[in-house]
Amino acid sequence: MSILSIDETLCTQDGLCAAECPVGILYLKEGQTPRAVRSAGELCIRCGHCVAVCPTGAFNLKGMAAADCPPVRKEWKLSPEAAEHFLRSRRSVRNFKDAPADKDALAELIRVASHAPSGHNSQPVSWIVVHEREKVRQLAGMVVDWMRWMLEHMEDQARAMHMDLVAASWDRGDDRVLRDAPHLVVAHAPKAFPPSAAACTLALGYLELYAPALGLGTCWAGYFTAAATYWPPLAEKLALPEGNAVFGAVMAGIPKWGYHRLPLRKKPKIEWK
Numbered sequence: 630m631s632i633l634s635i636d637e638t639l640c641t642q643d644g645l646c647a648a649e650c651p652v653g654i655l656y657l658k659e660g661q662t663p664r665a666v667r668s669a670g671e672l673c674i675r676c677g678h679c680v681a682v683c684p685t686g687a688f689n690l691k692g693m694a695a696a697d698c699p700p701v702r703k704e705w706k707l708s709p710e711a712a713e714h715f716l717r718s719r720r721s722v723r724n725f726k727d728a729p730a731d732k733d734a735l736a737e738l739i740r741v742a743s744h745a746p747s748g749h750n751s752q753p754v755s756w757i758v759v760h761e762r763e764k765v766r767q768l769a770g771m772v773v774d775w776m777r778w779m780l781e782h783m784e785d786q787a788r789a790m791h792m793d794l795v796a797a798s799w800d801r802g803d804d805r806v807l808r809d810a811p812h813l814v815v816a817h818a819p820k821a822f823p824p825s826a827a828a829c830t831l832a833l834g835y836l837e838l839y840a841p842a843l844g845l846g847t848c849w850a851g852y853f854t855a856a857a858t859y860w861p862p863l864a865e866k867l868a869l870p871e872g873n874a875v876f877g878a879v880m881a882g883i884p885k886w887g888y889h890r891l892p893l894r895k896k897p898k899i900e901w902k
């Protein structure tokens with residue numbers, strides 16, 4: 630059975646689907662609608678570009694009918710100013726209200742984040758959401774255990790990453806690891822799969838950018854991610870599927886306050902060739 634079905638009444642035979650296909654499995658013969666090569670079923674990466682590019686909605690990919698793919702809303706296109714403002718006004722949020730975020734809102738964040746690009750459209754990211762604040766706190770404590778081990782066995786490296794200060798803050802009741810966040814969202818993927826790292830990073834980037842639209846705030850959890858990689862007790866606690874590794878995590882919750890200015894950053898270093 631073919632991987633595509635064409636609505637012959639809508640197809641204008643413009644060839645855009647074939648020209649767009651990143652794996653080159655579509656072709657058109659003069660005066661005919663598009664067809665797929667015989668091995669298309671194995672080669673198609675299901676990126677949906679054929680459906681997305683068709684201006685008349687004639688192209689249906691198996692399991693991805695044009696009617697199920699929402700139209701691009703041209704009236705929602707951001708101006709350059711609005712796009713820059715959207716990107717620059719996102720902040721790392723480290724102060725959260727006590728009230729928890731709805732599970733539905735966190736699931737919605739992940740749903741949208743799942744539209745981030747991934748190598749070969751592999752979509753390798755899986756998620757863990759730690760929803761209970763007490764469990765987040767426990768995980769932060771395990772990260773501090775790792776820091777104490779690091780301070781004992783790899784002191785220079787640990788101090789360079791300010792682990793001495795973070796551990797001392799923890800002892801004073803100040804959580805500099807997961808910022809007393811109500812929730813933690815962890816992205817994991819197959820360890821040995823080359824696209825995994827970029828896919829998790831990009832998905833978390835999408836999630837972070839989308840969060841303010843739902844009244845949520847996030848902050849990358851770098852210490853947690855390192856500990857999940859290097860501290861076996863934490864890896865065990867997370868109970869990832871065999872062969873998977875954590876490639877990133879963010880704290881999440883309802884921000885305690887907002888921001889009123891766009892802070893400045895270094896000038897980009899560009900070498901034009």
Ligand SMILES: Cc1cc2nc3c(=O)[nH]c(=O)nc-3n(C[C@H](O)[C@H](O)[C@H](O)COP(=O)(O)O)c2cc1C
Pocket residue numbers: 719720721722723805806848849850851852853
């Ligand atoms: C990979 C990565 C790891 C980070 N880890 C932490 C962290 O463990 N704790 C923290 O408070 N902020 C962490 N941050 C947030 C950065 O400090 C923050 O992005 C930076 O200060 C710029 O602020 P902004 O995100 O509001 O622009 C991390 C950011 C990235 C990208």
